[in-house]
Amino acid sequence: MLKNKLIRNISFLFVIILFIILIFLLSITKNEDEKSFIKGEMEKFVFSNNKTEDRSIFWFDINNKRIDLTDLNGKVVLVNFWASWCAPCIEELPSINKLSKKIDQSKFESVIINIDKVNKEKSVRIYESLRLDNLKYFYDANNHLVSYLKVDVIPTTIIYSKNGKELGRLIGEAEWSSSDAVKLINYFIK
Amino acid sequence: MYKKYVINKLFFLIILFILSLFHNQKLFATSSEWVNYDQGKVRLISAKLNNNSNFYLGLHFIMLPDWKTFWRSPGEAGYPLEFKYNKSKNILFNEIMWPYPERFNFSGIYTYGYSKEVVLPIKFDVIDKKFDADISIEINFLTCSDVCIPKKIYLSLPIPKEAHGDNYLKLNQDLLAKYLQRVPKRVEKSSVNNKIYFIPKSEESVLKINIDSIQGFKNPDVFVETGTELNFDKPRLIFTETGKVLEFELPIKDIDTVNIESLLNQPVVVTFINFGKAEEYNLDVEIVGNKHSSSSSLWVIIILAVAGGLILNFMPCVLPILTLKVLSLLDKESLGYNYIRFSFFGNILGIIFTFLVLALLIIIFRFLGINLGWGFHFQEPIFTFTVLVIILFFSLNLFDLVQIKLPFWIFSSLGKNANQKESNNFRFSFFNGIFSTILATPCTAPIIGTTVTFALQNSSFKVFLIFLAMGLGMSLPLLVIIIFPNLISYIPKSGKWTLNLKKFLGFLLLLTAFWLLVVLINQIDLSVLIILLVIMFLIFLLFIKNDPLQIISRNLYLKLIVLVAIPLITIPIILFSDKVEPEKTNRLLDLQTDNINKYLSSGKLVFVDITAEWCITCKVNKFLVLDTNEVRKVFENENVIYIEIDWTKRDSKILDFINSFDRSGIPLNIIYGKFTPKGITLPEILTKKNLYRSIQVAKGSKIIVEK
Known part of the structure; x- marks a missing residue:
């Protein structure tokens, strides 16, 4: 009787362990799936381990109105940090503008955030001269967000899930209008 | 371990x-420890130069490949290093002395800075030499490759009081001296002859920098700091003929209202690099209104003149005449190649003769102080009318409605009478040449426009040379036939196709006549014109093929016409000799600076279109660009005031105005804006693109440089 119970317990444990292994294996294969998108232009994209929702991510629009990431829940959000002094960033912005046109706007939002500390007007002028018709001007007040997110290199682009979790980031410049980027975003939307 | x-x-x-x-x-540290950061390392070095009692501190950077940091003017992106010395003791710092930079191109975005290694020297002094001093600074700088990383680094270096002696810190002298040498030497404006100009152009505005150098040039480069947010492309280097003045052209990337204003209001710093050393000048920017740098050499202009002359052959008003010439010779192969050669030779002489007469007229009138524009003869109604009569007759002839029985010199070469003598053949061809040239002048091709402009600005000799070249250009197709007369035999024998072709050419001429009629309506009273036309048709009746006037004797009819015509012709001459049109003059007066400025200061743009009924290119511009709904809407949205000036009739004021833009003829379109207060001219052939671009330039708004 006692022996029976032990066997039952052991087999129960065994099943649980098996189940865990199965999940682990699944997650590995899923990761491999993810990695298949990480090629070409998106080569530098690194997935994040952080799977919790982050509630303290916010920035400001040109009228100093605060916008929270949570306002955009339900959409995959691409957040790109740029500055007027960063040539690679300025070069990259038009490709983000193109990307935002290629993907269903009810499911995806591109946010570009300027991190200039001084001479914000210059950054607005650069933004205007680039004619990014699908992107609004946002800024990071006092570099709160970049220091909170530990962004010390720009351009850096972070992608957030529909429920505001960081999915991963790409440090450096990328061609965001490429098919690789579209595939990556569509993968996150699904 | x-x-x-x-x-x-x-x-x-x-x-x-x-x-x-x-x-x-005496042994103490002459430099701080290296502070490593991911993309390079930095330390402080210090030295005292032999011939100099000043202490020098150097920020010594060694950067990994591809990483760079920025100059005091970083260009389109980046920011320069800043240092804070609050924690330093007993030290007085001067500004950073910036060695001249390198130019980096990041997909068309130009930045200026340093790569690999650099020392930024800073002059400093110890306040109280009896005590130790301590350098302790914080530097904030940006380092970029294909990403940018802002850096903050603390550096310190003690300066013990023993260091104040003259033998201090010889260790770093060479390194510091090397970079001190690259710091531009300031040269006073008064001691140099260098100049900087702002040249607004519709295609691309530039800063032009002229730099004198007696010693010649080696790897010259130039950086201009404007204190504005204007950005520049890479400078283009133009050596002048003498080799002693260097000309840089610095294309301005995006024209911006505020920026151009401040560009013109404050001196710019020009850093000029030569033989690995640099000088810097404070120069005032001079605005150059619309003068072209007419550096184009005479040879280029002559080639253009020949090309322009060649193109004249294909103008709608000239094409029929020369085609008919060839057709007339089709059936004359039997007369031998020499006959054909002779005939074409006459044509060529006629063309060249006319061009030379035009050149002579221009020169004579210039001596008399009267400037004649290109196509001036079409401003004379009598001339226009004569040409109209001839063309119309010509056209009716081609439709086989009228026939020439009198030896009417111009048309005879059509070959209705095959039995002309050789001399006649030559004479007729000669007049044919004259006639085609005269007809060609109003169809000013854009190439002709530039060459004539050039010619009119130059010595009489050059005017002749250029007009001769144009004449030769126009004769080129004929010359080919003179050399290879057998080419004519490749054209099929005349038959039904020639008749049809003639009808088609007749139609072209009819159109030309119609155009001349429109010109005339603008030049003289409608009633006068109608009288003239009636007389013309009465005369035409004389030549009608199936003569309806058999009843009256031809001579009597002729006398009748002369009796009626003479008073009728004298009346209009009296009428339009003193005809003044105050309205148009006023419009031109509007252009006198006061009024223009009034418009401009209220933020409006002024677009001036000088046109004439006889100017075909102007018509084309109107049809394709200016009169389109799209352009009208743009004019409305951009607050453009459109002023049309009609030059159909001669007007010396208008001509003076045209000449003030270094043009001699029309089409001439000028746009005035806040940033182009002197106006900029648009190309002779307008396109929507160049029009919009020049609106942007005049407005001073940003222009996107499309990749």
């Missing part, structure tokens, strides 16, 4: 101690 390290360090300290004994306590 650790032990070994300690022993090593101990050993090092002992050696140091022994050395310091020998050196009379």
Whole structure:
């Protein structure tokens, strides 16, 4: 009787362990799936381990109105940090503008955030001269967000899930209008 | 491992101690430790130069490949290094002395800075030499490759009081001297002849920099700091003929209202690099209204003149005449190639003769102080009318409605009478040449426009030369036939196709006549014109093929016409001799600076279109660009005031105005804006694109440079 119970317990444990292994294996294969998108232009994209929702991510629009990431829940959000002094960033912005046109706007939002500390007007002028018709001007007040997110290199682009979790980031410049980027975003939307 | 390290360090300290004994306590650090950051390393070095009592501090950077940091003017992106010295003791700092930079191109975005290695020297002084001093600074700088990383680094270096002696810090002298040499030497404006100009152009506005150098040039480069947010492309280097003045052209990337204003209001700093050294000048920017740098050489202009002349052959008003010439010779192969050659030779002489007469007229009138524009003869109604009559007759002839029975010199070469003598053949061809040239002038091709402009600005000799070249260009197709007369035999024998072709050409001429009629309506009273036309048709009746006037004797009819015509012709001459049109003059007066400025200061743009009924290119511009709904809407949205000036009739004021833009003829379109207060001219052939671009330039708004 006692022996029976032990066997039952052991087999129960065994099943649980098996189940865990199965999940682990699944997650590995899923990761491999993810990695298949990480090629070409998106080569530098690194997935994040952080799977919790982050509630303290916010920035400001040109009228100093605060916008929270949570306002955009339900959409995959691409957040790109740029500055007027960063040539690679300025070069990259038009490709983000193109990307935002290629993907269903009810499911995806591109946010570009300027991190200039001084001479914000210059950054607005650069933004205007680039004619990014699908992107609004946002800024990071006092570099709160970049220091909170530990962004010390720009351009850096972070992608957030529909429920505001960081999915991963790409440090450096990328061609965001490429098919690789579209595939990556569509993968996150699904 | 650790032990070994300690022993090593101990050993090092002992050696140091022994050395310091020998050196009379003069051994101290001349440089700080390297501070490593991911993309390079930085340290402080210090030195005192032999011939100089100043102390120099150097920020010594060694950067990994591809990483760079920025100059005091970073260009389109980046920011320069800043340092804070609050924690330093007993030290007085000067500004950073910036060695001249390199130019980096990041997909068309130009930045200026340093790569690999650089020392940024800073002059400093010890306040109280009796005490030790301490340098302790914080530097904030940006380092970029394909990403940018802002950096903040603390550096410190003690300066003991023993260092104040003259033997201080010889160790770093060479390194510092090397970079001090690259710091631009300031040269006063008064001691140089260098100039900088702002040249607004519709295609691309530039800063032009002229730099004198007696010693010649080696790897010259130039950087301009404007204190504005204007950005520049890479400078284009133009050596002048003498080789002693260097001309740089610095294309301005995006024209911006505020920026151009401040560009013109404050001096710019020009850093000029030559032989690996640099000088800098404070120069005032001079605005150059619309003068073209007419550096184009005479040879280029002559080639253009020949090309322009060639193109004239294909103008709608000239094409029929020359085609008919060829057709007329089709059936004359039997007369031998020499006959054909002779005939074409006459044509060529006629063309060249006319061009030379035109040149002569221009020169004579110039001596008399009267400037004649290109196509001036079409401003004379009598001339226009005569040409109209001839063309119309010509056209009716081609439709086989009228026939020439009198030896009417111009048309005879059509070959209705095959039995002309050789001399006649030559004479007729000669007049044919004259006639086609005269007809060609109003169809000013854009190439002709530039060449004539050039010609009119130059010496009489050059005017002749250029007009001769145009004449030769126009004769080129004929010359080919003179050399290879058998080419004519490749054209099929005349038959039904020639008749049809003639009808088609007749139609073209009819159109030309219609155009001349429109010109005339603008030049003289409608009633006068109608009278003239009636007389013309009465005369035409004389030549009608199936003569309806058999009843009246031809001579009587002729006398009747002369009786009626003479008073009728004299009336209009009296009428339009004193005809003044105050309205148009007023419009031109509007252009006098006061009024223009009034418009401009209220933020409006002024677009001036000088046109004439006889100017075909103007018509084309109107049809394709100016009169389209799209352009009208743009004019409305951009607050453009459209002023049309009609030059169909001669007007010396208008001509003076045209000449003030270095043009001699029309089409001439000018746009005035806040940033182009003197106006900029648009190309002769307008396109929507160049029009919009020049609106942007005049407005001073940003222009996107499309990749």
